Amino acid sequence: MQIEATRSFVEAFMAVPLLKSLDELYPELSYWYTNTVIPGVVLGDDVLLLAREGGRTMGIALGKRTPTERKLRCVRVVPEAQNVGVGLRLIERMFDELETDKPHCTVAEEMLGLYSRAFVNRYGFQLSSVDKGRYRRGKLEYAFN
Incomplete structure (x- = not known):
């Protein structure tokens, strides 16, 4: 590939x-x-x-x-x-x-389980904030780095 x-x-x-x-x-x-x-x-x-x-x-x-x-x-x-x-x-x-190796990124609450393990364990990303309603009303968006 x-x-x-x-x-x-x-x-x-x-x-x-x-x-x-x-x-x-x-x-x-x-x-x-x-x-x-x-x-x-x-x-x-x-x-x-x-x-x-x-x-x-x-x-x-x-x-x-x-x-x-x-x-x-x-x-x-x-x-x-x-x-x-x-x-x-x-x-x-x-x-x-x-x-x-520490770019800013955000993850929708529905996708957190898919990405969090690699982001935190493999790459050492740090959770910097959790925002409610950032992109969708009432939904959480997790921000890293």
Whole structure:
């Protein structure tokens, strides 16, 4: 499996289907991705990593890299490539791209069980806050680093 960074508008747009399932956790995520992240990827402020095998995209990671912020925004892996280390490889490559092993990131309460063990035990992330209603009314968002 290869993991590559891209600044291609076309490749960034082709990642939309992998993110679509997150719209229920992050309202308007597809709109935000199309109108904020894709231009950032093309301009180089945002990082898009693609994990590919045999020409097929198996996972993606999004990051934000500005002079004032380093953020791991999202990691998504197709169901058939989950639980085999693809997500971890994407996260570790993103550390290189962001030039930090402790980027800021947030996790929805429904996803905390999926990410917290790796974030805390493997990478030493520190929980910095828990916000109610940050992205969705009445729902918790856990912020690290």
